[in-house]
Amino acid sequence: MEMPLPEPEILARRSFILDRLAAVLPKDGLIADAAQTRAYECDALTSYRCAPMAVVLPRSTAEVAAVLRICHEEGVPVVPRGSGTSLAGGALPTADSVVVGVSRMTAVLETDYPNRFIRVQTGRTNLSVTAEIENQGFFYAPDPSSQLACAIAGNIAMNSGGAHCLKYGVTTNNLLGVTLVQMDGTVMEIGGPYMDAAGLDLLGVLCGSEGQLGVVTEATLRILPKPEGARPMLIGFDSNEVAGACVSDIIRAGIVPVAIEFMDRPCIVACEDFAHAGYPDCEALLIIEVEGSPDEIDAQLEMIAQIAKTHHPVELRESRSAEESRKIWLGRKSAFGAMGNINDYICLDGTIPVSSLPEVLRRIGELSATYGLDVANVFHAGDGNMHPLILFNANLPGDLDKAEALGADIMRLCVEVGGCLTGEHGVGVEKRDLMGVQFNPQDLEAQMQVKDVFDPKWLLNPAKVFPLQASASRRAAIA
Amino acid sequence: MRPDSEAELAEMVRTAQEPLWIMGGGTRRLGQMAQGHILETGGMSGIVLHEPGALTLVARAGTPLALIEAELAQAGQRLAFEPSKMARLQGRSGETTIGGIVAANASGPGRIQGGACRDSLIGVRFVDGQGYVIKSGGRVMKNVTGYDLVKLMAGSHGTLGVLTEVSFKLLPKSEASATLRLDGLADAEAIAALSRALGSPFEVNGAAHLPGVGTFLRLEGFAKSVAYRSAQLRMLLGGDVMTDGAEALWADIRDVAPFWEQAGDVWRISTKPSEAATLGARLGAEAVFYDWGGGLIWARMAPGTDVRARMGSVVGYATLIRASAGFEGTFGHFAPEPAPVAALSAGLRAKFDPKSVLNPGLMG
Numbered sequence: 001m002e003m004p005l006p007e008p009e010i011l012a013r014r015s016f017i018l019d020r021l022a023a024v025l026p027k028d029g030l031i032a033d034a035a036q037t038r039a040y041e042c043d044a045l046t047s048y049r050c051a052p053m054a055v056v057l058p059r060s061t062a063e064v065a066a067v068l069r070i071c072h073e074e075g076v077p078v079v080p081r082g083s084g085t086s087l088a089g090g091a092l093p094t095a096d097s098v099v100v101g102v103s104r105m106t107a108v109l110e111t112d113y114p115n116r117f118i119r120v121q122t123g124r125t126n127l128s129v130t131a132e133i134e135n136q137g138f139f140y141a142p143d144p145s146s147q148l149a150c151a152i153a154g155n156i157a158m159n160s161g162g163a164h165c166l167k168y169g170v171t172t173n174n175l176l177g178v179t180l181v182q183m184d185g186t187v188m189e190i191g192g193p194y195m196d197a198a199g200l201d202l203l204g205v206l207c208g209s210e211g212q213l214g215v216v217t218e219a220t221l222r223i224l225p226k227p228e229g230a231r232p233m234l235i236g237f238d239s240n241e242v243a244g245a246c247v248s249d250i251i252r253a254g255i256v257p258v259a260i261e262f263m264d265r266p267c268i269v270a271c272e273d274f275a276h277a278g279y280p281d282c283e284a285l286l287i288i289e290v291e292g293s294p295d296e297i298d299a300q301l302e303m304i305a306q307i308a309k310t311h312h313p314v315e316l317r318e319s320r321s322a323e324e325s326r327k328i329w330l331g332r333k334s335a336f337g338a339m340g341n342i343n344d345y346i347c348l349d350g351t352i353p354v355s356s357l358p359e360v361l362r363r364i365g366e367l368s369a370t371y372g373l374d375v376a377n378v379f380h381a382g383d384g385n386m387h388p389l390i391l392f393n394a395n396l397p398g399d400l401d402k403a404e405a406l407g408a409d410i411m412r413l414c415v416e417v418g419g420c421l422t423g424e425h426g427v428g429v430e431k432r433d434l435m436g437v438q439f440n441p442q443d444l445e446a447q448m449q450v451k452d453v454f455d456p457k458w459l460l461n462p463a464k465v466f467p468l469q470a471s472a473s474r475r476a477a478i479a
Numbered sequence: 480m481r482p483d484s485e486a487e488l489a490e491m492v493r494t495a496q497e498p499l500w501i502m503g504g505g506t507r508r509l510g511q512m513a514q515g516h517i518l519e520t521g522g523m524s525g526i527v528l529h530e531p532g533a534l535t536l537v538a539r540a541g542t543p544l545a546l547i548e549a550e551l552a553q554a555g556q557r558l559a560f561e562p563s564k565m566a567r568l569q570g571r572s573g574e575t576t577i578g579g580i581v582a583a584n585a586s587g588p589g590r591i592q593g594g595a596c597r598d599s600l601i602g603v604r605f606v607d608g609q610g611y612v613i614k615s616g617g618r619v620m621k622n623v624t625g626y627d628l629v630k631l632m633a634g635s636h637g638t639l640g641v642l643t644e645v646s647f648k649l650l651p652k653s654e655a656s657a658t659l660r661l662d663g664l665a666d667a668e669a670i671a672a673l674s675r676a677l678g679s680p681f682e683v684n685g686a687a688h689l690p691g692v693g694t695f696l697r698l699e700g701f702a703k704s705v706a707y708r709s710a711q712l713r714m715l716l717g718g719d720v721m722t723d724g725a726e727a728l729w730a731d732i733r734d735v736a737p738f739w740e741q742a743g744d745v746w747r748i749s750t751k752p753s754e755a756a757t758l759g760a761r762l763g764a765e766a767v768f769y770d771w772g773g774g775l776i777w778a779r780m781a782p783g784t785d786v787r788a789r790m791g792s793v794v795g796y797a798t799l800i801r802a803s804a805g806f807e808g809t810f811g812h813f814a815p816e817p818a819p820v821a822a823l824s825a826g827l828r829a830k831f832d833p834k835s836v837l838n839p840g841l842m843g
């Protein structure tokens with residue numbers, strides 16, 4: 001992975017810059033000691049590491065603004081960071097950068113049930129937002145599997161999704177407003193506790209901009225009343241094609257389940273070995289969850305069962321109790337753990353049109369055979385968001401390169417059938433160099449123009465999203 | 480000017496020396512057209528792709544909304560955001576196009592649950608102010624590849640580019656619908672009732688209050704489920720399920736029918752529901768009604784009334800949708816933004832439309 005070389009000129013002024021930062025932060029707010037900055041050398045994409053020049057952990061928007069103003073004046077790159085769970089290397093530092101971590105900014109600023117929103121500092125974790133409002137019967141809908149750890153800050157920057165987004169949408173559909181600190185330290189409110197203000201949708205373009213347009217310190221989030229109940233059903237099939245056709249029929253019938261999860265044989269086997277969830281021995285498995293009152297749930301599951309039966313499932317298991325629901329979800333929820341247990345893996349997340357599902361799975365199988373690396377598939381089938389897990393051995397020289405090459409081929413395949421490189425994890429450094437597969441130079445130019453406006457010196461989160469050649473002239477002009 | 484293709488449009492914009500006033504059906508255009516040319520999108524029309532099993536639709540920007548709705552109805556599907564038609568409110572005769580809907584991010588009552596137009600929009604192609612063809616998003620439901628220019632284009636009123644193609648995710652049409660009607664509630668009580676309903680697990684997807692007429696809650700879904708949920712809501716709030724006229728009622732709310740052929744300026748205000756009743760009273764309007772559980776106020780005002788001044792410090796945003804004859808230039812259609820936000824918006828317009836030829840001055 002190519003990264004821009006650190007500016008010697010910045011490194012030479014290191015102690016002067018650190019003194020300036022220390023002057024605007026509380027005593028424990030600046031970390032410059034190499035032993036400690038190492039904790040920030042990577043996110044969940046651990047194959048790439050680089051400790052930053054320093055880490056700051058502010059407690060308020062004002063402190064963030066003061067830090068950014070100094071970095072702007074000194075020409076120092078800034079890498080915003082939430083909890084560091086990005087799978088795309090979105091929070092990977094450069095050696096001359098300052099990491100601005102919001103992990104100490106976890107306060108709930110306002111909860112408003114009649115108007116159905118919550119305002120939080122963005123270092124707060126996703127799950128603890130829901131925890132705050134749960135006893136009033138509300139929840140925050142986007143639920144990435146990493147929700148115990150990941151912060152609202154990272155969710156906004158990556159426009160993260162979750163298992164339930166088929167019904168409730170992803171982060172951008174649940175975000176009402178933010179407090180944004182621009183690179184030069186300017187603080188502004190964008191959006192607020194109301195819907196669809198006119199004016200350009202700056203909030204829409206901020207969400208998913210991977211920390212390259214500003215540091216988000218506070219967020220107003222839409223909250224929803226919890227459904228009365230939810231229950232899953234498990235259906236096993238003897239081919240991926242048939243499982244895919246069943247998904248399509250369910251959608252055509254007018255049913256919108258909250259979740260439709262798909263697992264293929266390699267994934268089923270690994271999960272079963274790991275979690276002993278009692279999954280059937282079959283080629284493809286669907287877990288479908290519906291919500292509502294007990295009667296509503298029964299009625300929907302009945303309709304889904306009817307449809308599934310026309311596809312001759314090898315197994316059809318409707319949950320009858322909380323314990324059975326837990327068992328149905330058990331394998332799926334431990335999928336990543338199961339894979340991590342037997343192998344190193346890369347997790348991709350390209351989206352494809354649902355109709356291409358069988359073709360794409362077949363071709364991933366062929367690619368996997370060609371490369372000699374196993375691929376297990378577990379994904380959100382309702383919206384076509386794939387999660388191929390490429391299994392490799394990090395201790396085997398060359399295996400990571402091979403896995404990455406296979407990953408690139410799978411991503412190209414997703415684009416070729418009409419889909420995209422990433423459905424929820426973001427581009428980061430991981431997919432940066434493949435952007436040209438999906439976009440032509442003009443498309444990328446338009447995106448980079450947005451960055452020119454928000455961050456004219458291109459100091460925020462360097463070397464992410466755009467191929468280095470594409471951004472080279474801009475970075476050179478400023479250096 | 481009426482290009483028949485994206486390439487022809489790109490050439491027109493590339494060579495444009497004078498402002499281009501972009502027009503779909505001309506039904507919801509805001510602002511005055513000064514010198515320059517009208518650029519009609521109607522030549523770029525037609526559905527490019529409708530894949531019912533994947534809940535996706537791609538259409539050229541000049542496609543009439545009616546054509547899209549007919550196609551979707553045939554497949555038992557719909558657009559979740561319930562696009563509105565503004566021709567009657569504006570006293571115009573054109574036909575609403577899908578590109579115009581997107582350019583205005585226009586959403587009806589269903590927005591409260593199904594999201595706004597921008598939430599259903601999953602891809603765009605457009606020609607920017609220099610004549611470059613640009614795409615963002617695509618035809619899949621989940622996509623975080625690169626910056627989300629899709630959202631930026633929705634609601635940009637043609638000031639960043641001329642849309643040529645738009646893609647949506649769809650919803651199945653509901654099997655059944657029921658509307659609960661509550662009578663005799665004052666505005667504040669009515670909005671409190673709407674808030675209670677929207678805070679319940681019963682999946683309300685329409686919540687409006689028409690002062691002097693009634694307070695309305697809509698439920699949609701499978702028949703049994705709708706019956707169950709409307710019974711639950713009645714236990715919570717009272718009221719009766721309407722036996723007829725509900726569909727027309729929601730269409731009227733969507734298209735602002737209460738203000739058709741009524742004199743005065745028409746304003747649209749986004750606010751917090753809990754402030755809506757106070758704000759509604761403070762406006763001194765000729766008439767108001769409330770949608771989105773009180774989060775959206777439609778107000779008909781005596782010509783030339785400064786609604787933004789009357790709002791005072793109330794949280795929210797007022798857009799002038801229809802100015803009375805003789806008062807066209809009195810207020811900007813769009814509320815002034817705080818300086819740093821305005822600077823970013825202006826910066827984006829300068830990048831996407833450096834010649835300042837696309838609906839110049841409309842948004843600021």
Ligand SMILES: Cc1cc2nc3c(=O)[nH]c(=O)nc-3n(C[C@H](O)[C@H](O)[C@H](O)COP(=O)(O)OP(=O)(O)OC[C@H]3O[C@@H](n4cnc5c(N)ncnc54)[C@H](O)[C@@H]3O)c2cc1C
Pocket residue numbers: 043044079080081082083084085086087089090091102122143144145146149150151152153154155156157158159160161162163210211212214215216217336424425426461
């Ligand atoms: C086991 C596992 C499961 C996962 N499951 C899912 C899933 O189901 N769905 C999903 O979408 N993702 C998933 N992820 C990916 C990841 O959790 C998300 O991308 C998450 O939103 C990242 O949040 P974070 O706080 O950890 O951000 P970080 O990793 O710290 O940063 C992510 C990006 O956000 C930027 N950023 C951070 N803070 C700010 C800020 N204050 N202002 C501006 N930019 C900022 C960073 O620069 C970086 O580009 C998973 C990850 C793991 C490890």
